[in-house]
Amino acid sequence: MSEAVLPPVTPSGAMIRTLGLVATVCGVLIVTAYEGTLDAVNANKKIALERAVFKVIPGAAKVDEYVATATGIQPAGAAIPEGAVKFYAAYDQAGGLKGIAAEGAAKGYADTVRVMYAYDPAKQAVTGLGVVSMRETPGIGDKIYTDEAFLKNFEALDVQLSSDMKALANAVKVVKHGTKQNAWEIDAISGATVTSKAVGRGINESARKLLPLLVPNLEKLKTAPSPNAQSAVSPPFIKGGEGGFSTVSITHTLTHLSQNPPQPPLSPPGGIEKGWRWQAHLAEEVTS
Amino acid sequence: MIPGQKQLSNLEELLEGVWKQNPVFVMVLGMCPTLAVSVSAMNAVSMGLATTFVLVGSTFLVSLLRNVIPKEVRIATYIVIIATFVTVVDYLIQAISLAVYDALGAFIQLIVVNCIILGRAEAHASKNPPLRSVLNALGMGAGFTVGLFALGGVREILGAGKLFGFSLFGPDFQPWVVMVLPPGGFFVLGAWLLLFNWLNSRKTDAAPAKPAEGHAHV
Amino acid sequence: MSESLYQIFIGTLLANNFVLAMFLGLCPFLGVSARLNTALPMGAATTFVMLVASLCAFGLNWLVTTFHLEFLRLISYIVIIASAVQLVEMVLKKYSPVLFRALGIYLPLITTNCAVLGVALFQTAREYSFTQALTFATAGGLGFTLALLLMAGLRERLNLASVPNVVQGTALSLMLAGLLSLAFMGFAGLGAGE
Numbered sequence: 001m002s003e004a005v006l007p008p009v010t011p012s013g014a015m016i017r018t019l020g021l022v023a024t025v026c027g028v029l030i031v032t033a034y035e036g037t038l039d040a041v042n043a044n045k046k047i048a049l050e051r052a053v054f055k056v057i058p059g060a061a062k063v064d065e066y067v068a069t070a071t072g073i074q075p076a077g078a079a080i081p082e083g084a085v086k087f088y089a090a091y092d093q094a095g096g097l098k099g100i101a102a103e104g105a106a107k108g109y110a111d112t113v114r115v116m117y118a119y120d121p122a123k124q125a126v127t128g129l130g131v132v133s134m135r136e137t138p139g140i141g142d143k144i145y146t147d148e149a150f151l152k153n154f155e156a157l158d159v160q161l162s163s164d165m166k167a168l169a170n171a172v173k174v175v176k177h178g179t180k181q182n183a184w185e186i187d188a189i190s191g192a193t194v195t196s197k198a199v200g201r202g203i204n205e206s207a208r209k210l211l212p213l214l215v216p217n218l219e220k221l222k223t224a225p226s227p228n229a230q231s232a233v234s235p236p237f238i239k240g241g242e243g244g245f246s247t248v249s250i251t252h253t254l255t256h257l258s259q260n261p262p263q264p265p266l267s268p269p270g271g272i273e274k275g276w277r278w279q280a281h282l283a284e285e286v287t288s
Numbered sequence: 289m290i291p292g293q294k295q296l297s298n299l300e301e302l303l304e305g306v307w308k309q310n311p312v313f314v315m316v317l318g319m320c321p322t323l324a325v326s327v328s329a330m331n332a333v334s335m336g337l338a339t340t341f342v343l344v345g346s347t348f349l350v351s352l353l354r355n356v357i358p359k360e361v362r363i364a365t366y367i368v369i370i371a372t373f374v375t376v377v378d379y380l381i382q383a384i385s386l387a388v389y390d391a392l393g394a395f396i397q398l399i400v401v402n403c404i405i406l407g408r409a410e411a412h413a414s415k416n417p418p419l420r421s422v423l424n425a426l427g428m429g430a431g432f433t434v435g436l437f438a439l440g441g442v443r444e445i446l447g448a449g450k451l452f453g454f455s456l457f458g459p460d461f462q463p464w465v466v467m468v469l470p471p472g473g474f475f476v477l478g479a480w481l482l483l484f485n486w487l488n489s490r491k492t493d494a495a496p497a498k499p500a501e502g503h504a505h506v
Numbered sequence: 507m508s509e510s511l512y513q514i515f516i517g518t519l520l521a522n523n524f525v526l527a528m529f530l531g532l533c534p535f536l537g538v539s540a541r542l543n544t545a546l547p548m549g550a551a552t553t554f555v556m557l558v559a560s561l562c563a564f565g566l567n568w569l570v571t572t573f574h575l576e577f578l579r580l581i582s583y584i585v586i587i588a589s590a591v592q593l594v595e596m597v598l599k600k601y602s603p604v605l606f607r608a609l610g611i612y613l614p615l616i617t618t619n620c621a622v623l624g625v626a627l628f629q630t631a632r633e634y635s636f637t638q639a640l641t642f643a644t645a646g647g648l649g650f651t652l653a654l655l656l657m658a659g660l661r662e663r664l665n666l667a668s669v670p671n672v673v674q675g676t677a678l679s680l681m682l683a684g685l686l687s688l689a690f691m692g693f694a695g696l697g698a699g700e
Contacts, residue, residue: 014358015358015360015361018353018356018357018358018361018365019361019364019365021353021356022353022357022365022368023368025349026368026369026371026581027375029374029376030372030376030577030578030581031577033376033379033380033577034375034379034577035374036379037379037380037382037383040382041379041382041383044382044383044385044386045386047386048386048387077403095307104319107353107509107513107517109694109695110521110522110694110695111517111522112509112632133390136461137465137694138447138448138465138468138469139463139465139467194695245416308532316536316676317533319529319532319533319536320529320530320531320532320533320618320620323529323532324528324529324530338596363588364585364588367584367585367588367617368581368585371580371581371584372581374580375577375580375581378580379577393631394624394627394628397580397623397627398620398623398624398627399620400528400580400584400623401584401617401618401620401622401623402618402620403533403546403615406618416618419533448510466688469691470526470527470528470529470687470691471684471685471687471688471691472684473529473680473684474683474684474687475680475681475684477680478676478677478678478679478680478681478683478684479677481675481677481680482672482677485647485672485673485675485677486672489671489672
């Protein structure tokens with residue numbers, strides 16, 4: 001870099017020519033890589049999303065992305081309008097609505113905790129929880145996806161709307177371990193209160209924004225929209241999803257800078273190794 | 289970077305980076321990704337391979353263009369070339385496995401500023417023909433991967449009781465959690481360097497003619 | 507989720523300190539931390555470059571997103587950072603040649619300081635707003651300076667201690683950094699909010 005102060009020995013024309021040549025070569029390389037991997041990347045993202053949604057909504061076979069705005073709901077396109085809230089509608093094989101999934105995020109002990117939760121329109125309750133990303137202390141904060149008692153909170157967490165449909169009837173609240181009394185309260189994990197609270201705040205924040213926009217328009221989502229080739233789920237995945245871990249409604253993918261070794265989604269005891277192999281197998285099928 | 293460089297055979301060129309000039313343990317370069325992603329063996333190896341790809345690709349291109357690139361703009365050119373290959377590897381990893389991509393996160397893009405790569409481009413590829421540059425880069429990449437694995441493996445075994453995600457010690461193992469937390473990275477790398485120092489000092493005691501202290505980087 | 511500026515500041519300065527928790531900027535951390543009087547200017551220069559990089563990255567990100575050229579993001583960031591470093595270098599050379607010589611090779615190496623590119627990449631990934639990004643960059647730079655100063659203080663004291671030959675050099679610095687990092691873990695949870 002300090003060469004800039006030396007008297008130039010190369011005419012600037014030559015420099016510009018070389019830089020132009022290098023830029024062209026680099027540009028071609030980048031665009032080739034981008035174009036070449038685009039399909040595979042999109043397929044991967046689709047599968048990751050489906051895996052995350054299917055874990056919180058067991059039995060779902062198809063996922064569609066939507067955004068909810070003040071004027072209604074619409075399929076998520078390239079441009080997301082200001083103030084819109086993204087959510088996912090999950091359908092079963094027959095095309096009936098299985099549930100809604102959405103993401104929530106809040107600051108935890110070390111960094112942001114992102115969760116995916118399932119909303120059951122019939123019960124007006126949160127019916128499943130998965131962790132999208134976090135880097136909380138291993139062995140403490142990660143109890144939010146290993147602690148059975150904590151996950152019980154999300155079998156039917158009440159998030160019904162108030163009578164004017166403008167807000168939640170009761171804000172989701174995290175209470176001290178062992179003091180849960182109402183259906184909208186979350187019993188915190190003893191020793192991991194900060195992380196538990198982050199989960200609660202994340203869900204509350206997201207549900208507070210999403211549900212008043214979503215619930216009045218639920219009718220539109222009742223049946224799957226006209227199938228388009230893009231969103232159809234490939235058969236091997238459905239088989240894997242149901243045979244794999246559909247009994248546990250949780251997912252755990254890793255975030256950037258994660259402090260944890262990559263782990264497969266939670267599976268019944270003894271199923272971890274199997275899960276890994278299944279994932280590897282899946283990855284092969286996707287890329288080939 | 290390589291003192292008293294003689295003409296090496298192709299094999300020696302390849303092995304140079306794996307052992308004698310190991311970027312992690314001897315030159316202590318590229319520490320940020322080394323420590324940040326080495327929480328598990330899987331992450332470490334993926335990162336090592338990604339870096340190797342960038343290293344080989346960019347040294348090859350730099351070496352091809354070595355007679356065309358004017359001295360005044362060489363660093364800028366190298367950085368652009370490196371950034372290109374990093375962008376390529378970024379998309380490749382996304383296409384191969386999103387799980388790996390999420391685990392490595394921003395550190396894939398941070399390969400751009402890994403001193404090993406710029407160091408190789410400047411010190412080796414700009415002076416040597418493509419074949420030798422690629423061999424050298426392959427060796428360096430392998431050395432980097434081995435170093436990362438040595439770190440990631442130890443941290444995963446101690447901190448989680450696993451290797452490549454497979455449980456090693458059964459359910460009764462109490463993980464040494466601090467090893468997968470940031471301090472563990474510093475401690476494990478420090479311990480490895482200590483081991484190499486000790487080995488070196490034993491060698492010097494045996495043959496006092498040779499100078500010790502291979503890693504005088506900082 | 508919208509993080510408050512306070513949360514970003516405290517979190518980035520202490521709980522997620524760039525050097526001690528995120529492993530960004532380790533080369534200068536180990537390289538320039540031998541003496542206190544070079545550590546401070548190095549920290550200040552890096553903080554300045556971070557701020558410039560953060561500003562530019564914000565604008566560039568808007569540009570590449572608007573024109574759907576996301577694949578050019580990384581290249582444009584690194585080119586901007588290299589230019590910013592060149593600028594700092596020229597200013598320092600003109601106004602403080604002594605400092606310029608003291609920082610030596612580590613000054614141009616700010617270009618390849620992952621902390622600087624890290625600021626640009628993380629603020630993009632976290633979708634920070636303009637003020638959030640600036641807070642993030644400031645806190646990141648100050649955190650880097652803090653870690654550098656602590657390390658330099660420790661190493662100056664260490665010069666007076668008798669350390670076995672085997673341990674000296676990088677190995678010892680890394681062990682020290684590990685202890686510092688352990689201490690900084692105590693800050694986790696700060697700014698988590700209720």
